[in-house]
Amino acid sequence: MNDSPASIRILVGMGTCGIAAGAKETFTAITTELAAHGLSSDVVTETGCIGQCQTEPTVEVKVSGMPSVIYGNVDVVTAKTIVRKHVIEKALVDDHIFDHPSPDIIG
Amino acid sequence: MKEGFIMPFKSFILVCGGTGCEADGAQKLYDAFQKELEKNNATASAQVVKTGCLGYCAEGPVVKILPDNTVYTKVSIDDASEIITQHIVNGSPVTRLVYNNASTLSHLHFDEATDNNKKQFRIVLRNCGIINPEKIDEYIARDGYAALAKVLAEMTPEEVIAELKTSGLRGRGGAGFPTWLKWDLTRKEKNETKYIICNADEGDPGAYMDRSTLEGDPHSVLEAMAIAGYTIGATMGYVYIRAEYPLAIKRLEIAIAQAREYGLLGNNIFGTGFSFDIDIRLGAGAFVCGEETALIASIEGKRGMPKPRPPFPSVKGLFDKPTSINNVESFANIPVIINRGGAWFAKIGTETSKGTKVFALTGKIRNSGLIEVPMGTTLREIIYNIGGGINNGKKFKAVQTGGPSGGVITAEYLDTAIDYNNLQILGSIMGSGGMIVMDEDDCMVDITKFYLQFSVDESCGKCAPCRIGGRQLLDYMDKIASGKAEMEDIQNIRDISFAMQKASLCALGGTTPNPVISTLKYFEDEYMAHIVGKKCPSRKCKSLVSYFILPDKCIGCGVCARRCPVNAISGEKRAPHIINQQTCIKCGECFNACKFSAIEVK
Numbered sequence: 246m247n248d249s250p251a252s253i254r255i256l257v258g259m260g261t262c263g264i265a266a267g268a269k270e271t272f273t274a275i276t277t278e279l280a281a282h283g284l285s286s287d288v289v290t291e292t293g294c295i296g297q298c299q300t301e302p303t304v305e306v307k308v309s310g311m312p313s314v315i316y317g318n319v320d321v322v323t324a325k326t327i328v329r330k331h332v333i334e335k336a337l338v339d340d341h342i343f344d345h346p347s348p349d350i351i352g
Numbered sequence: 353m354k355e356g357f358i359m360p361f362k363s364f365i366l367v368c369g370g371t372g373c374e375a376d377g378a379q380k381l382y383d384a385f386q387k388e389l390e391k392n393n394a395t396a397s398a399q400v401v402k403t404g405c406l407g408y409c410a411e412g413p414v415v416k417i418l419p420d421n422t423v424y425t426k427v428s429i430d431d432a433s434e435i436i437t438q439h440i441v442n443g444s445p446v447t448r449l450v451y452n453n454a455s456t457l458s459h460l461h462f463d464e465a466t467d468n469n470k471k472q473f474r475i476v477l478r479n480c481g482i483i484n485p486e487k488i489d490e491y492i493a494r495d496g497y498a499a500l501a502k503v504l505a506e507m508t509p510e511e512v513i514a515e516l517k518t519s520g521l522r523g524r525g526g527a528g529f530p531t532w533l534k535w536d537l538t539r540k541e542k543n544e545t546k547y548i549i550c551n552a553d554e555g556d557p558g559a560y561m562d563r564s565t566l567e568g569d570p571h572s573v574l575e576a577m578a579i580a581g582y583t584i585g586a587t588m589g590y591v592y593i594r595a596e597y598p599l600a601i602k603r604l605e606i607a608i609a610q611a612r613e614y615g616l617l618g619n620n621i622f623g624t625g626f627s628f629d630i631d632i633r634l635g636a637g638a639f640v641c642g643e644e645t646a647l648i649a650s651i652e653g654k655r656g657m658p659k660p661r662p663p664f665p666s667v668k669g670l671f672d673k674p675t676s677i678n679n680v681e682s683f684a685n686i687p688v689i690i691n692r693g694g695a696w697f698a699k700i701g702t703e704t705s706k707g708t709k710v711f712a713l714t715g716k717i718r719n720s721g722l723i724e725v726p727m728g729t730t731l732r733e734i735i736y737n738i739g740g741g742i743n744n745g746k747k748f749k750a751v752q753t754g755g756p757s758g759g760v761i762t763a764e765y766l767d768t769a770i771d772y773n774n775l776q777i778l779g780s781i782m783g784s785g786g787m788i789v790m791d792e793d794d795c796m797v798d799i800t801k802f803y804l805q806f807s808v809d810e811s812c813g814k815c816a817p818c819r820i821g822g823r824q825l826l827d828y829m830d831k832i833a834s835g836k837a838e839m840e841d842i843q844n845i846r847d848i849s850f851a852m853q854k855a856s857l858c859a860l861g862g863t864t865p866n867p868v869i870s871t872l873k874y875f876e877d878e879y880m881a882h883i884v885g886k887k888c889p890s891r892k893c894k895s896l897v898s899y900f901i902l903p904d905k906c907i908g909c910g911v912c913a914r915r916c917p918v919n920a921i922s923g924e925k926r927a928p929h930i931i932n933q934q935t936c937i938k939c940g941e942c943f944n945a946c947k948f949s950a951i952e953v954k
Contacts, residue, residue, distance in 0.1 A: 258481060260567045261560075261599050293568015295481030296472075296722035300404060305481070310360045312418035317404050335360040340369060342403035344416070347472035347724065349482070350688070351494045 252309035253288040253332060258301060260294030266301035267320060274324035275304070282333055296346055303343070306331050316341040362397045363440055365389075366416040370405025371718060372740065373412035377429070378402065381413055384432040389440075391433075398440050405719060407471065408451070409740040423451040471738050473700070474724045475708050476561075476684040480568030485603050488610040491571040497616050499690035500575050504624045507690075509539055509583045516686075518694030520706030525551055525642075525679030526754065526783040527859075528705070528772040534676050537666040538584040541674035548580045548589035549670065549677040551647060555594070555639035556755030557806060558786040561710040562680035564722055566593070566600035569684070570607035574630055576686035578617065581628040584676055589628065592647050594635040604632060639810035643858045644669075644677045646812065657812045658858035679784070681710055701727035705771035709782065715752075715789035718743045725770075732766040735789060746791035750874070754783030756803040757863030759870025760796070779870045781863070795892035796875040797882050800867045801829040807864040818861025821852040825868060832879065834895040835886035842872070842879070891953050894938040898954050901942075903928035905950035912942035912951065 257263070257272045268291075276286035295303055300317030306327060307313040316327055318341055330338050367373075367382045385400040408414045411425040415435065422445045424435065431449060439445050474480075483490035491497070503512055516532035523529045538546060550573055554562040566573065577589040593601055608630055611617040619627045633651050640646045641656040648670050650656040669675025685707060689697050698706045705727040711734065714720045718740030725734065731751060735741065742748050750760040759780035761768070768774050772782050790799065808822045828845050831837040849865030856862040872879060881887050888896040901912075901921070906928040913921035913929060920936045923929030931942070943951045 256481070256484075260480075260564055261597075262564075264599070290484045291486070292483060293480040293485050294564040294722065296477065296564070296724070297719070298721035299719055300721075303481075312364060314418075336399055337364055337366075337401040339402045340404065342366060342401060342406075344406040345470070346407070347470045347474040347477075350473075350475060350478055352482075 253284070254307040255289045255332075256292040256305040256307075257289065258293070258295055258303040259291035262294055262298045263301045263303065268302040270321050271302040271304065271319050271324045274321040275328055278325045278328040279332070282328070284332070297343055300343055308332055308335070311335060311337075315343050315345060317343045361399045363399075363420075364418040365398060365400045365435070365440065366403045366406065366418060367400065368406040368408070368412060368414035368416070369402040370407075370409065370412070370414075370740065371743075372405075372409045373414055376413045378413055380429055381415070381427060381432065384429045385415075385436065388432050388436040392436055392441055394436065394440060398436075405740060407719070407738065407740075409718070410736055411451070417445075420445075424449040425451045471733070472724050473708055473726050475688050475697075476565060476572075476681050476710050477568070477722070477724050478688065479572065480564060483569065485568050485570055486606050488571060488607065488614060491569070495687070495691055496571055497575055499687035500578050500616065501622055502690055503579050503582055504622050504626055509585070512579065512583045512690070513539065515689060515694040519685075519689045519697040520694075520701070521682065521685055521689065521697065522705060522772060523679060524681035524685075524709070524784070526757070526781060528782060531678065531682055534666060534678070535580060535583050537664070538674045538676040541667060543585075543674050545671075545673045546584055546586040547670045547673055547675040548577050548584070548586050549644075549647070549651070549675055550577055550589065550591040550680060550683055551642060551644070551677050552591055552593035552597070552600070552680050553635050553642035553647060554597075554680075554784065555642040555810070556757075556784050556786050558714055558788050559712050559755060559784040561712055561722055561785055563597050563600050565680050565684050565710075566597070567603055570600075570604045571611065572684045572687055573680055574604075574607055574611055574617065576683035577630055578621065578628045579686055579690065580676060580678065580683070582626055584674070586676075587627050587629070589630045590633050590651060590670070591630060592633045592635060592641075592651060595637065596635075601632065601634070608632070638812070639806075640812045640858070640860050643860060646858070647677065648675065655812075657814045658860075660857065681785075702769060702771045704773045709770070709785055711785045711787045713739050713787050713789070715787075716742055716744075716746060716791040716794070717789040727771045728769045730767050730769055731761060734770070734787070735766070739789070742789065742791050744791075746793065749790045749792055749794055750796070752780075752788040752790065752799070752867075753786065754781035754866070755786045756806050757781060757859065757866055758783050758786075759866050760790070760799075760874060762874050779866075779873060781866070793890055793892070795888055795890035796871040796878045797829065797833050797888070798890070798892040800871045801826070801833055803867040804829055804864065807860065811860065811864075815855075815857035815861060817852045817855040818857070818864065821848045821856075822861065822864050824848050825852075825865065829868070832882045833888075833893040835882065835893075837883045839883060841883070845872070887954075897938055898933060899931055899936055899938065899940070899942060900952045900954065901929050901931055902950050902952055905948055907948055907950070909948075911945050911947070915941045915945040917941065 259268050302319045304316045304319045330336050369378045389395045413427045415424040415427045513536050521531045638656045641650045643658050645659040646656040665675040701707050708724050710724045752760050804826045808826050811818050813819045852865050881889050891897045908926040920932045
């Protein structure tokens with residue numbers, strides 16, 4: 246199992262709703278925590294609104310070997326927990342998972 | 353850097369911890385699964401996780417198994433053992449518990465619907481939340497600009513129109529005019545100069561789907577505008593976007609610059625000789641500028657006021673040239689219709705309304721947000737399945753659609769399949785897709801007043817029916833809300849409404865009366881309570897509501913008196929207090945503060 250940047254992709258919802266809920270701080274918390282574990286911030290990217298405005302900030306985490314998961318209500322503390330538990334320890338984080346809202350008609 | 357080799361879990365048991373499932377015992381279920389894993393020595397190969405709401409409200413308790421995506425519903429604690437031993441350990445799902453997807457997309461009869469038990473189907477929002485909107489390469493990697501390439505290389509304008517006609521796409525800005533027809537009418541005009549305009553003004557309060565589309569996937573609109581330009585014979589397009597959307601504006605500017613850099617906008621696109629460029633024009637805070645002729649005036653640098661039609665913009669539009677104006681959401685559908693074909697699109701939706709619609713579901717609903725569903729989905733499915741039902745255990749009262757131009761729909765009609773025609777029959781409109789859910793605490797008179805206030809504020813003032821009629825309607829609503837109205841006023845309200853609908857210059861004035869007519873029709877009893885009984889049943893209209901302290905419940909703690917911002921409450925320590933009705937401003941602070949339920953609101 247390798248932790249090379251190609252096998253990790255973290256998307257932070259940065260529509261206006263996400264930003265209003267604190268997504269910029271969430272983004273920074275994720276890159277900081279990744280750096281603390283020697284991982285590059287290149288794996289983190291911003292994205293638009295997934296529509297679950299009630300649960301912003303939202304973060305989708307894709308790590309090879311793990312199911313791709315959407316986390317909601319990701320404040321700064323939760324963001325660091327997600328990096329530690331999901332990306333490094335390969336376990337899902339309680340109380341924050343939400344479902345993909347629809348099938349992907351492209352990919 | 354590496355912290356040792358960590359063996360990943362083989363499977364994950366997701367126990368839904370959304371409000372509904374939590375109330376149904378999600379924590380106990382979680383504990384039961386944990387115990388069963390321990391019993392089967394499987395704690396190293398499977399993880400139990402409690403999640404947020406997985407979106408299967410009304411079917412809980414819900415358990416989802418990853419990575420195979422099996423969804424179990426109505427799971428009881430006794431089922432935990434079977435799920436662990438049969439599914440997790442032995443790998444075969446427990447079929448009797450697997451989610452029966454009768455109420456998902458599959459009943460709407462199109463191929464991709466049966467995938468994954470999802471209730472939404474994203475065409476417009478296909479890339480939102482999946483790509484980085486500031487990286488054109490990510491858009492291109494997901495079929496981006498493939499439709500434009502196909503159109504320029506392989507299709508004539510007539511063929512594009514035919515594909516659109518097959519698709520049945522209707523304007524998503526609210527009027528629902530067939531998009532193929534608008535493009536065809538503009539195409540048929542003989543003029544060297546024509547324009548494409550994208551209407552991104554999005555003035556309806558409560559509507560933000562256009563904003564989210566532009567923030568999350570701006571290229572989908574740019575590509576569609578270029579396709580439209582080729583089809584009608586235009587080389588220039590404008591995105592008219594309200595200035596209150598700075599992030600969407602910024603992402604649009606980046607997208608346009610990147611498209612130009614790649615030669616996807618500008619001169620000689622794909623070397624085909626077709627040139628098309630796009631520029632942005634900002635609105636300045638006027639709802640009326642969402643109306644196409646006022647919008648055109650605004651771009652021309654004139655005051656945003658509508659003009660009589662005919663002539664329609666397709667004949668004489670921007671700078672008096674043939675112009676096609678389409679909504680953001682209409683455009684976002686175009687690349688998919690070209691890539692998948694109009695016939696694929698037409699399989700989705702109802703007879704009269706094809707495709708999907710994005711709704712901004714807000715108000716007294718558990719899961720508020722943007723949803724995209726096939727036309728024909730019922731209001732009940734949207735509010736109770738996707739939306740999770742009314743929050744705080746309150747009762748559903750009505751759902752308002754179409755913003756200030758729309759009407760209310762009551763519980764009786766919740767099984768209506770949403771499409772343009774059905775909503776009109778009920779006295780409302782699709783509008784841009786705003787959907788505001790109301791519960792027993794909302795006053796229909798108060799809500800109507802709110803929408804009228806908005807429409808009156810936004811009236812441009814050019815035509816008398818809207819300028820004067822709107823103001824008159826609002827004055828009547830004020831009278832009703834303060835208990836000063838009489839029965840005769842109702843007839844006046846109906847007469848003014850009729851006049852505004854028939855004689856207003858544009859749809860702003862024409863639809864201003866819609867909330868009044870709709871609430872009068874379905875909630876006449878509330879109007880009677882205000883007019884005859886001089887009471888507000890939902891206790892929202894402040895003039896009709898009084899706060900009293902119940903002497904037999906009040907213990908004289910004085911908390912309410914201290915909270916009162918106007919010192920209207922007096923009394924001795926440990927003796928029942930009293931509210932001075934003349935001074936009271938009905939703010940409700942005392943009611944919120946009292947821990948002994950000693951304050952009555954009547």
